Amino acid sequence: MTRAAELAQRWVREEIRALRAYHVADAGGLVKLDAMENPYSWPPELVEAWGATLQAVAVNRYPDPQSAGVKAALRERMGLGDGTGLLLGNGSDEIIQMLALAVAAPGRTLLAPEPSFVMYRMISAFTGLEYVGVPLRGDDFGLDLEAMRTRIEATQPAIVFLAVPNNPTGNCFPEADVRAVIEAAPGMVVIDEAYTAFSQGHLLHLAEEYPQVLVMRTLSKEGLAGLRLGILVGSEAWLGEIEKIRLPYNINVLTQAAVRFALAHGDVFEAQTAAIRAERSALADGLEKMPGVHTWPSEANFLLFRVPEGRAQAVFAGLKGAGVLVKCLDGSHPALRDCLRVTVGTAEENRCFLQALGTVLDES
Numbered sequence: 078m079t080r081a082a083e084l085a086q087r088w089v090r091e092e093i094r095a096l097r098a099y100h101v102a103d104a105g106g107l108v109k110l111d112a113m114e115n116p117y118s119w120p121p122e123l124v125e126a127w128g129a130t131l132q133a134v135a136v137n138r139y140p141d142p143q144s145a146g147v148k149a150a151l152r153e154r155m156g157l158g159d160g161t162g163l164l165l166g167n168g169s170d171e172i173i174q175m176l177a178l179a180v181a182a183p184g185r186t187l188l189a190p191e192p193s194f195v196m197y198r199m200i201s202a203f204t205g206l207e208y209v210g211v212p213l214r215g216d217d218f219g220l221d222l223e224a225m226r227t228r229i230e231a232t233q234p235a236i237v238f239l240a241v242p243n244n245p246t247g248n249c250f251p252e253a254d255v256r257a258v259i260e261a262a263p264g265m266v267v268i269d270e271a272y273t274a275f276s277q278g279h280l281l282h283l284a285e286e287y288p289q290v291l292v293m294r295t296l297s298k299e300g301l302a303g304l305r306l307g308i309l310v311g312s313e314a315w316l317g318e319i320e321k322i323r324l325p326y327n328i329n330v331l332t333q334a335a336v337r338f339a340l341a342h343g344d345v346f347e348a349q350t351a352a353i354r355a356e357r358s359a360l361a362d363g364l365e366k367m368p369g370v371h372t373w374p375s376e377a378n379f380l381l382f383r384v385p386e387g388r389a390q391a392v393f394a395g396l397k398g399a400g401v402l403v404k405c406l407d408g409s410h411p412a413l414r415d416c417l418r419v420t421v422g423t424a425e426e427n428r429c430f431l432q433a434l435g436t437v438l439d440e441s
């Protein structure tokens with residue numbers, strides 16, 4: 078062992094050493110359908126105007142620590158009332174981290190249904206919170222309210238995370254079930270609406286109705302993943318505390334300028350998300366026609382699907398060999414056995430994917 082390795086072993090916390098770093102697959106040269114990105118670029122006129130906006134940004138200066146311009150645009154877009162607070166993160170991942178840091182103490186827990194977004198578990202480990210995962214119903218990935226109530230009662234979680242629509246299953250939990258969880262929870266309940274642009278309704282009103290509820294959003298899945306902007310909505314009593322943990326310049330000048338520009342052209346993004354929703358139906362139809370493939374209804378910009386038993390890893394590798402990168406979830410959670418997740422791409426990318434999948438399933 079090198080001296081550096083000895084030192085790291087001695088000083089880095091055991092929970093951290095036990096982790097494996099979040100793996101991001103290399104997508105070089107592949108049709109990239111693994112990370113729920115918006116596949117469309119901007120029209121050339123917009124790219125040009127955007128470039129001019131960015132040129133005017135003074136990168137030698139620190140950013141506005143309050144991101145006032147971005148916040149005003151977001152307030153208007155979301156129709157937030159004056160009494161409702163807003164906090165921004167460098168992606169919603171950073172917001173999850175801030176929330177966890179604010180409540181973490183020995184013996185405290187963070188609870189989420191599972192399978193769900195992996196960062197809830199990882200950030201629990203980073204911050205010293207004990208993670209409690211409550212299995213979703215096996216058949217339709219709905220909330221098991223009985224189990225949720227029992228585990229909430231037993232573990233008194235400081236935070237409950239509910240992703241609606243849920244990642245990686247794609248379904249929305251019914252509002253009545255979300256309310257039941259909120260009413261059972263002793264602490265903060267965060268409704269993670271990362272995919273709300275692709276679903277029928279939203280639950281933003283619950284942040285105004287319940288004092289324990291915060292609603293989290295992101296611009297990533299709508300088309301600005303590279304800018305990293307996460308949004309937290311809730312009461313100032315909570316957000317004022319979280320603000321103390323937020324690093325003052327977490328939203329950089331280029332992100333602030335680019336987000337303001339993008340929000341001023343909201344119609345472009347709305348047209349793109351509408352196109353993604355339409356492509357999702359076509360992709361779901363294509364998947365359902367594949368022999369031996371089962372897919373679940375999705376209100377997000379991805380589809381979860383199951384392939385014949387024991388074939389998931391081979392299908393993943395076969396797709397990659399054919400130039401298409403998806404996410405293999407087999408082995409990540411018992412409920413996701415034989416499952417893969419594909420992001421909705423452009424019509425051409427989806428066609429590529431379906432064709433490759435058909436070929437891979439035919440082989441062997």
Ligand SMILES: *Cc1c(COP(=O)(O)O)cnc(C)c1O
Pocket residue numbers: 113167168169170171194240243244269271294295296297302305306307
């Ligand atoms: C992608 C995702 C996020 C993280 O989004 P960023 O804002 O890009 O950090 C949060 N929650 C869920 C459920 C997601 O799928």
